[in-house]
Amino acid sequence: MSEESTFTLDGRKVPFRDGQTIMAAALAAGVYIPHLCFNPEFPPHGSCRVCLVKVNGRMQASCTAPAMAGQVVQSETEEIREIRRGILQMLFVEGNHVCPACEKSGACQLQAVAYYVGMLAPHYTHFYPRRPVDASHPDALLDFNRCILCELCVRASRDVDGKNVFAVQGRGIKAHLVVNTPSGKLGATDFSLSDKAAQVCPTGTILSKHSGYEIPIGQRLYDRKPINVVGDVAALAVSKGGRRHD
Template structure:
């Protein structure tokens, strides 16, 4: 008999070594997430995927599935906390959706729509962050970085380059570039690298492509993030 866990009353199978997130995606169940991408090592830092496992909060993307776990994924409390965590990400950086090239394709925005977020709730930090437009093909706008670490992992795990790293401490955390000048143009990043395309927000953008699809016709203008996420990640699992 295969081993099972229960998510919101639904019993689903899992394999040894799978996380709760892996098992959920395989069973076509969406658990909100931003820093997780099944193609990379789980990170567990955004905390949007927090679920209640036998009464205790755990990150679904890193916590192993174990026989008999009773998991709550959707509850008023969890949805409320997820919305607040998303609002934290919005006030920490400088996110002005209407003026952002990524609008409609941004996962942070997609999550905010999904969680029915109508305001930022918390006071803004108005952090003074910079842009790096030095690279001929790729632009970094640090105002929009949410420290998901996906570019760091993509560059290490897929591109085998180590272009990005996380530095600083606490609220002064920042993304840094592995080049002598600290500028993107002097790094090994290439337009064909996975790391150049992995950013869930508008922090890493490919130049001269921003408006090829009109606003209104973009991914999250048309579909909710749970559909998109499952369509992409469930397929990856098969």
């Protein structure tokens, strides 16, 4: 490995290939940078901003920032943790996240990242938006209250499943996830639980019907170990408490 192809991340040398982002290089080197809209199987999106790092003194999203030789990158500093915590708190008050009652509690990436950055309360005033659930599909339930607009289901359905079931519409705080049918109902689509789109949600927006709360509290994915050790729920097999179909 030549001297030119590394950068430092919190003092540690991280090698990278040409064209890799800071996030991709860190991931390959086994260094965790918290993230929500990023999933290594998809091109970076850069919308949640949880993966902010300081690159040569300037804050950038590590999932979109190209890695460059000699960069000095900071990730786990109190300043950055505080900003990440603030962003998580924003996501929690924007939607309606009732963790104690949520089927995905304990196996939710949003919740796990919130714990990782030290968030213990939502802090900001809740928006309490009205977002009706969609139970029209025989096998899946859509609870829009938990959507954080990462667009992973949009991307997965369009680019992997070839079904284009989901989209984001509207502007600003009115932006929201929709189902691409005239009725707007999931039941009118050919969506299936085996779709990639059903496996990538970092929250509990897309749930399977007919089963739930099977794993007791205490034994769920992130109950014993934090997300930086366990990994993303979308990357882990169902048999291991994740969402991924093997």
